[in-house]
Amino acid sequence: MLLYLIFWKVIQEINIINQKHGGMIYMKLIGLSGSLIGEKTPKLVSEVLNQAKHMNPNIEIELIDLRNYRVEFVDGRPLTSYNSDTQMIVRKILEADCFVIGTPIYQASITGVLKNLFDHLPTNVFESKIVGIVTTGGSNKHFLVGENQLKPILSFFKSIIPSNNVFAHSSCFDKDSNLIDEDIINRVRRLAKEILFFQERIND
Ligand SMILES: Cc1cc2nc3c(=O)[nH]c(=O)nc-3n(C[C@H](O)[C@H](O)[C@H](O)COP(=O)(O)O)c2cc1C
Numbered sequence: 505m506l507l508y509l510i511f512w513k514v515i516q517e518i519n520i521i522n523q524k525h526g527g528m529i530y531m532k533l534i535g536l537s538g539s540l541i542g543e544k545t546p547k548l549v550s551e552v553l554n555q556a557k558h559m560n561p562n563i564e565i566e567l568i569d570l571r572n573y574r575v576e577f578v579d580g581r582p583l584t585s586y587n588s589d590t591q592m593i594v595r596k597i598l599e600a601d602c603f604v605i606g607t608p609i610y611q612a613s614i615t616g617v618l619k620n621l622f623d624h625l626p627t628n629v630f631e632s633k634i635v636g637i638v639t640t641g642g643s644n645k646h647f648l649v650g651e652n653q654l655k656p657i658l659s660f661f662k663s664i665i666p667s668n669n670v671f672a673h674s675s676c677f678d679k680d681s682n683l684i685d686e687d688i689i690n691r692v693r694r695l696a697k698e699i700l701f702f703q704e705r706i707n708d
Contacts, residue, residue, distance in 0.1 A: 531601040531707055532564040533699065538607040538618030540571055543681035544640040548672050548692070549606035551683055552638060555696035563700070566600075568593055570617055578623040586624070594624050602634040602703040604695070605658070609641035609649045614657075622657060630663030634703045636695050637669040647671040664706075666698040 533556055535549040546569045553565040573589040583594055597603075607614040635658050639650040650669050658665055670692055676685035683689060 530562060530564075531703055532566070532599070533703075534596060534600040534603050535565065535567045536597075536603060536605045536618075536621075537567065537569045537571075538605070538615045538621070539640075540615070540617050542608060542640075544672065544674065544677050545606045545608045545638075546571070547677070547681050547683060548638050548640055548670065549604055551689070551692045552604040552606075552636065552670075552696050552699075555693050556700055559696060560700055560704075566596070568596065570621070575617065575621055575624070578620055583624065590624060593621065597625065597629060600633075601707060602636075602699055603630070603663075604636040604638060604699065605654065606638040606640070607650075607654060609639055609643075609646045612646055612649060613653045614649070619657075622661070625661065627660070628662055630658060630661040632706055633663055634666060634699050634706070635661075635663035636666050636699045638692075638695070639669075639671045640674070641671065642674050644673055647673075664702065666695060666702065668695040668698050670695055 533553060535553045537546040537549045539545040546567065550567055553567060557563060557565050573593060574587060575593060576586045576590045583591055607618050610616070637650040637654050637658070639654070641647070641649065650671060655665055668691065670688060672683065672685070672688045676683060676688045678684050
């Protein structure tokens with residue numbers, strides 16, 4: 505009996521050590537793409553998710569591509585009175601550990617569809633959660649839109665924002681909207697690494 509208890513305790517300790525130091529800490533990383541029509545933003549967000557999964561195969565990743573959902577306009581009603589897509593997306597966001605949020609730049613700002621989704625969320629939604637930022641745009645002059653427009657909103661929601669972020673100009677994609685710019689791919693890797701690094705320590 506004593507031998508069995510010692511054996512059981514040792515197995516438990518090994519599991520704890522594995523979870524903490526073997527990259528086996530479970531967490532869910534959601535990628536949110538705020539484009540309603542284009543391919544570039546969802547592909548850039550997916551790239552971050554895939555890099556993160558490559559770095560830590562034990563995490564769960566999911567892309568919320570707003571092209572595939574009908575999120576209703578916020579008008580002040582309680583969440584339960586909106587359609588099932590709206591409720592489902594808000595629920596998924598509430599349950600995830602960390603995020604990468606991507607938006608195409610529209611009129612030197614984020615898209616209206618992304619802002620509308622933010623309006624559905626409780627104000628502490630990203631508390632103690634890492635939220636990475638990626639943006640796509642047709643003008644290099646707008647590379648700071650993520651920093652100047654999206655970051656303040658995410659700070660309001662109490663998120664922790666990585667120092668790395670990614671802006672990808674249209675020329676960084678091929679005609680099928682695949683990311684082809686090596687510098688941007690490296691920036692994506694650094695962002696994925698930073699998201700995992702900090703969220704693992706928060707969850708630890
Ligand atoms: C309505 C609209 C407004 C836009 N405004 C800007 C802008 O102010 N600055 C910019 O760099 N690109 C602007 N663009 C270009 C998009 O940001 C760019 O094409 C983006 O990569 C599209 O991403 P998507 O393929 O994910 O939709 C605009 C595009 C649209 C449709």
